Amino acid sequence: MDDKKMIELALEARENAYVPYSKFKVGAVVLTKDGRIFTGCNIESASFTPTICAERTALSKAISEGYRNIDTIVVVGSLEKISFPCGVCRQFIREFGKNIRIISATSTENYEVYTIEDLLPKSFGPEDLEHGNI
Ligand code: THU
Secondary structure (H helix, E strand, O other): OOHHHHHHHHHHHHOOOEOOOOOOOOEEEEEEOOOOEEEEEOEOOOOOOOOEOHHHHHHHHHHHOOOOOEEEEEEEOOOOOOOOOOHHHHHHHHOOOOOOEEEEEEEOOEEEEEEHHHHOOOOOOHHHHOOOOO
């Protein structure tokens, strides 16, 4: 699926955001390497800390359905200024590969494309636990 179509889907998913506290809607789309699409939005909690970001909602849907080969993640937060994935989401995404494309957009006409390694350089990941250390 092309990038602009995914941005449209992220804008649609953003409308489902449950954000009574921040009033800040975020939508996300995950594209798997075999072409499957999973959408997500942020979901807040009165207890605050259980809040989940749109990116982690969408990625959790993909992983829990058995799709671990991730190609691209699109995120749309603010419609005025491009929003990028938070630090927690960067680490969560990086678990599934360093070359995952990240598209941050306000619209189909205004977006930036990176890899997760661009956004989280010198990261700690699954390979670092391969050999143990005691
Ligand atoms: N949020 C996301 O959904 N993704 C991010 O990468 C940044 C923050 C959400 C969490 C919370 O519901 C709201 O935006 C304000 O922080």
